[in-house]
Amino acid sequence: MDDRISGVESLRIGLNRLGRRDKSEQWNTQVGAGIRVRLPLDPYARVITQRLWTLNDGPWQLESDNRLSWFNKDGYSARTRWDIGRPVDENRHLRFITNVQWREVVDTLEFSEAVELNRRIDRRRAIRYSAVALGESGSSPRIEDTYLQTRYRRDLHRGILFLDVAPALHFPREADREPRWALDLRLEMYFRREFDRVRM
8 A cells, every 4th residue: 555656657746835843742734736747637635644642651653644635537535544663773663554545536445554674774775574464345354465575775865866676475365365476676766845934
C-alpha cells in the first residue's frame, strides 16, 4: 500500500499549505491542490492530518497520518496509517505499521500490516528489513500477499538524489502462496522549497 506511483505518472505539480503546529503537541493539518502530469492532465486536492504521541514518557512513539484525496480521474480516496515504534539503539529503529485505505475507483477496503527494522549504516546509507501482509476486505477479508523485503537506500547527492534497491520474496494468494522473487529499483529526486509568508 505504498501510495507512491512509479513512472511519469508520479510527477505532480501543486501547492501545499503546510501546518505550523507541532504534531507532538496537537494535530497538524496540511491542505494542497495541483495537477498530476499525465494526458489528460489530472487535477487533485488533498487534506492531510498528522499527530505524534510519546507513550508513558518512554521510548515508544505512536504516529497517526491521515489523508483524504480527490483526483479528477480516480475520484475520492481516504487513508489512515498508524505507526508505533521505538529506537533499539542509536542506529536501529523498530516499527509496527498499520495502513487502511479506501479508493472510490475500486470501492473496497485495503489494508496492510508491517514490521520493520531500520538500520542506519552511515550518514548516506540505510537498510530496512520488512515483513508485510497485504489484504482487502469485501464481504470477507482475505490476505492477498505476504512478503519479506530488504531495502537498501543511498543518498547519491546531498539529500536530493536517492537510489533504492529492494529485493523481495512474495507469497501471493493468486499463485497458491508459491514463492515469487521481485526486485524494485528506484531513483528519486526531490525538489523542495518552502516560502515564508511575509507580513506587510
